[in-house]
Amino acid sequence: METSVEAKALTIYYGKQVALRDITFQLGLSETLLLLGPNGAGKTTLLRTIAGFHTEYSGELRVLGKRPEEAKDLVSYVPQSHSLNEKVPLTALDVVAMGAIFRGGFLHRRIPPEIRERALKMLRFVGLESVADKLFRNLSGGQKQRVLLARALISDPKLLLLDEPLSALDPSARAEVTSVLDKIRKERRIAMIITTHDVNPLLEIGDKVMLINKRMIAFGRPDEALKDEIIKSVYGPMARAIKVEDRLYCITGDFHIHRLGREVR
Amino acid sequence: MIPEFILRAILASITISVLLGLLSPLINMKGLAFLTHALFHALLFGAVLGMILGLVLNNLSLVMVVATLVTVLIVLIIAELERFGFSPDSAVGIVASFVAGLTVLGFGVLYKVMAGRPYFPLTENVVSYLTGELFLLTKENLLTLTVFGFVILLVLILFYRDFLYISFDMEGVESYGGNSRFYLVLLYVLVGLMGSLIVQSVGLVTLQVVAVLPGAIALMVSEDLRQIVLTSLLVTLTVQLSSVVIAYFTSIPPSGIATIILGALYGALLIRK
Numbered sequence: 001m002e003t004s005v006e007a008k009a010l011t012i013y014y015g016k017q018v019a020l021r022d023i024t025f026q027l028g029l030s031e032t033l034l035l036l037g038p039n040g041a042g043k044t045t046l047l048r049t050i051a052g053f054h055t056e057y058s059g060e061l062r063v064l065g066k067r068p069e070e071a072k073d074l075v076s077y078v079p080q081s082h083s084l085n086e087k088v089p090l091t092a093l094d095v096v097a098m099g100a101i102f103r104g105g106f107l108h109r110r111i112p113p114e115i116r117e118r119a120l121k122m123l124r125f126v127g128l129e130s131v132a133d134k135l136f137r138n139l140s141g142g143q144k145q146r147v148l149l150a151r152a153l154i155s156d157p158k159l160l161l162l163d164e165p166l167s168a169l170d171p172s173a174r175a176e177v178t179s180v181l182d183k184i185r186k187e188r189r190i191a192m193i194i195t196t197h198d199v200n201p202l203l204e205i206g207d208k209v210m211l212i213n214k215r216m217i218a219f220g221r222p223d224e225a226l227k228d229e230i231i232k233s234v235y236g237p238m239a240r241a242i243k244v245e246d247r248l249y250c251i252t253g254d255f256h257i258h259r260l261g262r263e264v265r
Numbered sequence: 266m267i268p269e270f271i272l273r274a275i276l277a278s279i280t281i282s283v284l285l286g287l288l289s290p291l292i293n294m295k296g297l298a299f300l301t302h303a304l305f306h307a308l309l310f311g312a313v314l315g316m317i318l319g320l321v322l323n324n325l326s327l328v329m330v331v332a333t334l335v336t337v338l339i340v341l342i343i344a345e346l347e348r349f350g351f352s353p354d355s356a357v358g359i360v361a362s363f364v365a366g367l368t369v370l371g372f373g374v375l376y377k378v379m380a381g382r383p384y385f386p387l388t389e390n391v392v393s394y395l396t397g398e399l400f401l402l403t404k405e406n407l408l409t410l411t412v413f414g415f416v417i418l419l420v421l422i423l424f425y426r427d428f429l430y431i432s433f434d435m436e437g438v439e440s441y442g443g444n445s446r447f448y449l450v451l452l453y454v455l456v457g458l459m460g461s462l463i464v465q466s467v468g469l470v471t472l473q474v475v476a477v478l479p480g481a482i483a484l485m486v487s488e489d490l491r492q493i494v495l496t497s498l499l500v501t502l503t504v505q506l507s508s509v510v511i512a513y514f515t516s517i518p519p520s521g522i523a524t525i526i527l528g529a530l531y532g533a534l535l536i537r538k
Binding site: 051053072073075076077079083084085087088089090094095098099100101102103106107108109110111135151155 | 294296426434436438439488489
């Protein structure tokens with residue numbers, strides 16, 4: 001099977017300290033992986049290692065057949081929007097253009113017309129062409145996340161890495177972002193890895209789920225990976241999976257309800 | 266007829282305003298206010314070294330050259346520490362404290378050198394350095410300020426968008442194929458060179474204020490980038506020129522007046538907010 005990401009006995013370090021150990025998985029070329037785990041479980045660390053930002057690891061890690069540092073041109077990383085410095089008065093179009101402008105030369109006084117066109121096309125794809133000239137900081141949380149998705153897509157990546165794209169969003173904004181992610185999955189057919197601590201809104205677009213907590217607890221299809229005993233082992237004895245009207249939900253320690261889908265028995 | 270020294274002060278003020286008008290908003294947006302504090306230490310240490318060498322070699326024009334080189338070296342060390350994972354504030358803290366200690370040791374050496382040589386010409390240099398003296402600028406000083414100011418301005422304009430991008434999302438620049446380290450180092454070097462270039466006009470004591478406040482004021486009253494840069498430029502120009510006029514009639518150093526006006530303006534805006 002051709003893979004977008006392949007990890008074998010991957011252990012990630014910060015100095016001498018082990019941050020995450022024993023990660024083994026394969027992700028297909030157009031599959032979506034939901035990476036779950038409580039705060040501090042190592043989700044962002046794994047994502048940043050796959051992105052090539054963090055290089056202290058042992059074991060094997062291949063991204064689109066290459067070492068992560070060599071695959072950067074094929075990968076787009078979408079950070080949590082609160083990690084951006086919104087004091088800088090960039091427009092939505094400026095932000096999207098950023099995803100393509102650095103591929104050519106090191107001087108970028110103006111956005112070239114060709115990149116401007118592509119940026120507008122990407123904004124159209126995420127349904128935000130009308131806000132192209134608005135300041136990024138003045139957009140709503142959901143709009144910001146969609147602009148960041150447009151920025152990630154403009155370089156035509158083969159793998160999209162998204163760090164908590166739904167965090168701090170209200171339910172309607174979550175729905176907006178989830179719908180764009182679904183559109184990317186269906187129309188662009190690229191692989192995605194999405195970290196989240198709330199799986200509920202994303203389960204319908206996830207082909208695979210990985211549960212981690214300093215190590216890999218489970219990996220597989222959502223109905224395989226999210227079982228009652230597995231959830232308990234990560235989120236504590238109060239966590240459980242319950243079935244209501246033929247649908248399964250998991251209640252974790254922080255009382256998020258994760259719907260597992262109709263097909264799960 | 267305007268006296269020549271006033272004309273030189275006005276021309277220097279215009280050059281300084283254009284430089285700060287562009288750079289000050291970036292200093293604020295990138296969160297480099299603490300870096301300008303490190304400039305204070307770097308320039309003082311460089312000046313002390315330059316004064317020692319200047320006295321020993323009987324060439325006081327070395328003061329500015331040595332101060333510039335030392336300042337650039339120190340901002341490069343700060344940028345390098347950041348690359349190793351230190352936060353900007355930690356990097357500045359480490360370097361500034363080390364340089365402050367070296368400066369005190371340097372003063373000890375300077376006093377010894379001064380004891381054995383005539384040091385009267387140094388006095389003017391020290392005064393210009395500490396409080397800034399627009400009225401004491403020579404034609405050569407003005408020429409240096411204009412030529413190097415133009416070069417800094419040119420580089421700043423060419424890379425302004427890149428500097429905005431690294432201020433917005435440094436990791437994003439790296440992730441999308443940009444050399445974020447190059448842009449960061451270039452920005453730090455420009456800030457260092459700018460400090461070194463204008464210190465004799467605005468003074469070491471007030472350098473941080475004039476480098477930070479125009480941008481901070483502009484960011485408080487404007488949203489759009491063009492407006493921010495224009496406001497910063499107008500604030501600096503108005504304050505600098507006013508301080509020259511007031512200083513001419515009151516015999517108070519213009520840098521002190523400029524700092525007080527900027528502080529009052531910023532304070533008033535904060536209170537209004």
